[in-house]
Amino acid sequence: MAETLxxxxxxxxxxxxxxxxxxxxxxxxxxxxxxEIREVAFTTQLGLRAExxxxxxxxxxxxLEGLPSAVGETTGTPDGVATLWLAPDxxxxxxxxxxxxxxxxxxxxLGEAAGQVVDLSANRTTVELSGGSARDALEKxxxxxxxxxxxxVGRAITTTLGPVPVLLWRTEDSxxxxxxxxxxxxxxxxxxxxxxxxYRPRR
Amino acid sequence: MMLIPCPHCGPRxxxxxxxxxxxxxxxxxxxxxxxxxxxxxxxxxxENPKGPFAERWVHSAGCRxxxxxxxxxxxxxxxxxxxxxxxxx
Ligand SMILES: [Zn+2]
Numbered sequence: 395m396a397e398t399l400x401x402x403x404x405x406x407x408x409x410x411x412x413x414x415x416x417x418x419x420x421x422x423x424x425x426x427x428x429x430e431i432r433e434v435a436f437t438t439q440l441g442l443r444a445e446x447x448x449x450x451x452x453x454x455x456x457x458l459e460g461l462p463s464a465v466g467e468t469t470g471t472p473d474g475v476a477t478l479w480l481a482p483d484x485x486x487x488x489x490x491x492x493x494x495x496x497x498x499x500x501x502x503x504l505g506e507a508a509g510q511v512v513d514l515s516a517n518r519t520t521v522e523l524s525g526g527s528a529r530d531a532l533e534k535x536x537x538x539x540x541x542x543x544x545x546x547v548g549r550a551i552t553t554t555l556g557p558v559p560v561l562l563w564r565t566e567d568s569x570x571x572x573x574x575x576x577x578x579x580x581x582x583x584x585x586x587x588x589x590x591x592x593y594r595p596r597r
Numbered sequence: 598m599m600l601i602p603c604p605h606c607g608p609r610x611x612x613x614x615x616x617x618x619x620x621x622x623x624x625x626x627x628x629x630x631x632x633x634x635x636x637x638x639x640x641x642x643x644e645n646p647k648g649p650f651a652e653r654w655v656h657s658a659g660c661r662x663x664x665x666x667x668x669x670x671x672x673x674x675x676x677x678x679x680x681x682x683x684x685x686x
Binding site: 465480481482484537551552553554559 | 606612659660661662
């Protein structure tokens with residue numbers, strides 16, 4: 395059985411990038427070719443395992459109103475509940491805030507069927523990169539093709555940012571969410587701060 | 598940099614993959630019946646052809662699935678890949 399989401403006073407939580415929030419805010423570059431970096435902390439992330447065509451897959455799909463069926467696909471909405479394709483039988487459900495209800499609904503839906511629901515919320519934090527230069531900055535270290543033809547809004551893939559394995563998700567034309575493991579978050583954020591440097595106005 | 602076609606994810610950089618050696622090496626039906634020499638042959642002896650070679654690869658930085666591929670050892674060209682059926686493919 396899956397563990398329940400972390401309990402405790404919310405105001406005592408420290409996010410993986412809390413110590414960099416000020417630096418991230420200060421790195422913002424204004425204007426149409428600008429760039430903004432912020433942490434989207436404490437989202438709910440649930441790992442699902444279910445073989446396509448299995449009972450578990452059907453039940454998950456009912457709760458989530460469909461599961462992505464091929465590489466790069468996502469279902470749902472970035473600011474509500476979204477499901478990312480990780481592998482043919484593996485998915486990551488991302489919901490904003492702490493969504494205990496969703497975990498319970500998925501566990502309940504799975505029941506005794508062969509599959510898995512695991513709370514992975516603390517595994518990764520999210521860095522959101524937005525602005526006209528967001529794609530340009532990412533292309534310094536992401537080997538995947540980020541042209542909208544290959545990587546349109548709603549697409550999410552596993553790739554690397556510099557040396558760091560990440561999930562990269564385009565949520566809007568010039569907005570990317572980078573889901574990075576908490577222990578790599580500091581490195582990834584500093585990598586982005588460095589990448590953002592050239593877009594800031596000269597002083 | 599090679600582009601390796603993962604059967605699930607499409608072409609990806611070779612840095613996302615790991616090599617798993619020769620494919621279709623069957624585990625002995627009764628390992629206890631084997632002599633030490635036969636066991637060593639199963640464990641350590643592999644083909645080393647010049648040309649097409651059936652290999653296992655894993656897309657470790659992507660979908661994390663193992664798959665079989667035929668690669669030409671002279672040109673490094675991937676001639677075909679196939680998902681492994683039943684292994685949570
Ligand atoms: Zn793959």
